[in-house]
Amino acid sequence: MKRSSVKELLHSNKFLQEVHVKGWVRTFRSNRFIALNDGSTINNIQCVVDFENTNEELLKRITTSAAVSITGTLIESEGKGQTVEIKVTKLEILGDSNPDEYPIQPKKHSLEFLRENAHLRIRTNTFSAVMRVRSALSFAVHKYFQENGFNYVNTPIITGSDAEGAGEMFHVTNFDANKAPVNEEGNIDYTQDFFGKETNLTVSGQLEAETYAMALGKVYTFGPTFRAENSNTTRHLAEFWMIEPEVAFNDLDANMDLSEDFIKSVLGYVLENCKDDLAFLDNRLTQEEKSKPQAQRSDMSLLEKLNFVVNNNFKRVSYTEAIDILRNSKPNKKKKFQFPVNEWGVDLQSEHERYLVEKHFKCPVILFDYPATIKAFYMRLNDDGKTVRAMDVLFPGIGEMVGGSQREERLDVLKTKMAELNIEEEELWWYLDTRKFGTAVHSGFGLGFERLVLFTTGMGNIRDVIPFPRTPQNAEF
């Protein structure tokens, strides 16, 4: 008999018909009611066992997380909380789950404990909801770009370039530790390594994506990137997924438009397609907020926040305006900032970004035209000679969601900048070629996917929105 998913059955009205379903027991109460889940939805289907006519040994094996096969009659439920249920006629245990050994019991576990059981935490409501939303968000990303004429580009993960400039890199090698061959000059002989040169894990696909944008027009990457930085925070991972669109002929204004339209579109997609999971996560966050002091609670629920972002314009503010606002702000005057804002040119700290977004504007903010000295070499210099066409999209509770810029398209200006920063032209000969042959204005940005998932799900730690997080001292599973 054909198997139905729990999701199908919950939306079915084939009452009094025989149905067949397989899944895992979430709870079994009163020796009678199985809450069965198969991952197709956060909701369980209630399966009612005729316990008086069921073997006692079999009943004992209906434990949390046991895999079962159930055949029965779909009926309208008289109980609270569900509209349909299955009157079980046949029940088979496919795989037992010994309750004395199974680590995840039907009670509240700490997120830290669940992280240590990342292979099993997906069996909880919270993590199954988070990961289904993550999956839907991924698809929304591809859908948005594909429907808007972008081509997906897989830029290399192993890179021979160390000039990407976005952070510390992991080494990739085929040499055994401390057994790398040495040449006559006493240096490591990388010509004998797998790729014949030193290689690292990429920190960004931007530079390669630019070469593709200068031919295909609109491109995007969506792949893993890496940072070998010892950041043990709730916002950093050593391995994370990044989305990097790059568009020929777009200036910074068009780039800001793209980032805003993109974020609104993908959030709109999950609001439409993940209603049950978001309702659960909304409720979860509301419960969690209740344990906080009143002053620290959010004004908005998760769903309100998501709808607010979709329905309101992001505030666009130049770095210079932002500095003025911060300089004259209460916390600055009262010396409440750890890093006081006194002069134009300083890099903004998390506390400043949070003040702007959470206290001053109370909405996502796009800061633009940053001082050249605090930004990357490839960003386009403004006519003032001191600012570059950079932009950061800042989100409440998250901080930097997007970092982007119009790229320096002028070969001479780019070369001068690289010389100032001691970036060798030979390292990036192919990148310079894009400015040599048919250069044009172009722009792009990078969005850390896990930060988007964090915002969308209302989770508090980035380690809880990726299946198997990689962080300092942690590469389990």
Add this chain to the structure above:
Amino acid sequence: MKRSSVKELLHSNKFLQEVHVKGWVRTFRSNRFIALNDGSTINNIQCVVDFENTNEELLKRITTSAAVSITGTLIESEGKGQTVEIKVTKLEILGDSNPDEYPIQPKKHSLEFLRENAHLRIRTNTFSAVMRVRSALSFAVHKYFQENGFNYVNTPIITGSDAEGAGEMFHVTNFDANKAPVNEEGNIDYTQDFFGKETNLTVSGQLEAETYAMALGKVYTFGPTFRAENSNTTRHLAEFWMIEPEVAFNDLDANMDLSEDFIKSVLGYVLENCKDDLAFLDNRLTQEEKSKPQAQRSDMSLLEKLNFVVNNNFKRVSYTEAIDILRNSKPNKKKKFQFPVNEWGVDLQSEHERYLVEKHFKCPVILFDYPATIKAFYMRLNDDGKTVRAMDVLFPGIGEMVGGSQREERLDVLKTKMAELNIEEEELWWYLDTRKFGTAVHSGFGLGFERLVLFTTGMGNIRDVIPFPRTPQNAEF
């Protein structure tokens, strides 16, 4: 004035209206006709310059790959090969391209030469077509799974496990070469490395995906995987993208159904959505075939091959049947195989797979139920005790496109197998947990994405279907 894409204009009938377009010059002939491309389509739009009233210095700068901005009137074309063209009223050079220096001239270059210029080869018709098809195929993959209730799972790239069993691994480390700290016993002290243990680049996300399938039901991965193998062939890459669906409650038959339905669906998507690019690639392959001796030419054109796969059933053949066919085949009897097929149990070589697919069945073939001794530890043992529920999908010209299996769901059988192969239980404690707590029949497969792109585009070398290929001694760009 709003910019239009070349694709939009070619499908527009806004004749006599003013239009604006930006792109790169593909060719400029008779001092008058610019073939302009912006990457939105393989087709160029013809822009007709009023050369008698145009500055001669400006005309000289209209060279291959120069970036230009054009405003003009859209008119019906009288020329051959296009229906619309632009009568140019304003032309601006955005970025020059010195024809004496630009490496890619409008003539036929060798694929090898273009590989060395991977940052510029995307500006050719062939590579832009290949990469647009690759992008569309990627989207078709996500679309298929998402519409069929699968959840996308990002399994880790950096792995602490070396038991994935699919091939040689690259090391990932934060230690400088030959400067790794050593502990008191004289061994490398990996507790001081970034992750506190030895780490490698993943060869497969399957084992982690299985843990997710046992909660979400249907999942798939689509991400980069790595092989540190010195294979310098037209079918191997050190870094490639792999698609790995995994489905709870699916047996091997359902797994075969899924692989066949999936491949047909994604090929159907590109046949529908990449008509212009596939027509170009079809013609390209036909031209290339003409240079081959008659006997080596394919019976079918590229489009015929793609349609053939979409419209015909894959042939399902057990390993045992395949051995019988091979043993009694002409090439085996005439000793034409390099590896003669004499007895049951031998591993099939590429020459055998090609005989079965290209000569005997002349269609994609799914081989199943292989000898246990030549397959991985996690494959389900059949009742005969000597074969496992493995399957390989073999494609003409490509060989193995898919490798998959029903997984061994029985804890005791799996443990016995691991012990036989000296795989430590402590290494895979989390994997064993899936068999311990609510185990169930499940199956999945891996499909090398570049092999699918290779088949779909009719290209001959896998290095030509990924933007920046990584192979032994090569990690440029």
